[in-house]
Amino acid sequence: MDVRFPIGELQVPENVTLENVQEWLKEIESYTTRLRETVAHLGDEDLSKTYRDGAWTVLQLVHHIADSQLNMYQRLKLALTDENPTVPAFDEEKWAIQPDTQLPAESSIKMLEGINERIVSLGNHLTDEQLDRTFTHEKNGKITVATKLRKLAWHEEHHLAHIKIALSK
Numbered sequence: 001m002d003v004r005f006p007i008g009e010l011q012v013p014e015n016v017t018l019e020n021v022q023e024w025l026k027e028i029e030s031y032t033t034r035l036r037e038t039v040a041h042l043g044d045e046d047l048s049k050t051y052r053d054g055a056w057t058v059l060q061l062v063h064h065i066a067d068s069q070l071n072m073y074q075r076l077k078l079a080l081t082d083e084n085p086t087v088p089a090f091d092e093e094k095w096a097i098q099p100d101t102q103l104p105a106e107s108s109i110k111m112l113e114g115i116n117e118r119i120v121s122l123g124n125h126l127t128d129e130q131l132d133r134t135f136t137h138e139k140n141g142k143i144t145v146a147t148k149l150r151k152l153a154w155h156e157e158h159h160l161a162h163i164k165i166a167l168s169k
Helices: 018-039 058-081 105-123 145-167
Strands: 134-137 141-144
Touching: 018 058, 018 105, 018 145, 058 105, 058 134, 058 141, 058 145, 105 145, 141 145
Parallel strands: none
Antiparallel strands: 134 141
């Protein structure tokens, strides 16, 4: 297994259906419960573990997941409300070292609860046509709502796997 991609790299079906979206939304809906079960009881030593040399700590991963979901949620909303808006990248490394990343993991889990609740609500009301709406990422080009929804679910699972690998060491 490649620990950089413990659940495999992001895979998006060529023709995303609303049924695909429902599967992804179920993962997103249950995520904070599963994340909290994994990290709530951890002490500083475990929160400082990494899944590989040079990787973020468990605590940094929890905060990164919240930061990333926040940014992806905003992109999703922009794609649904604007005509192919251009969105900036965010420097994950710089976000990871800001003072708020020293807060307890629970602060980001609470943030994720709200963001994920909003993502699920939004996703449950999408139409087939809306899945094809786009935004343009300044570095990665044009991205559809369908692709972003898949990434929202995949990204959380990807980092939960990283956390579990770190904790198994």
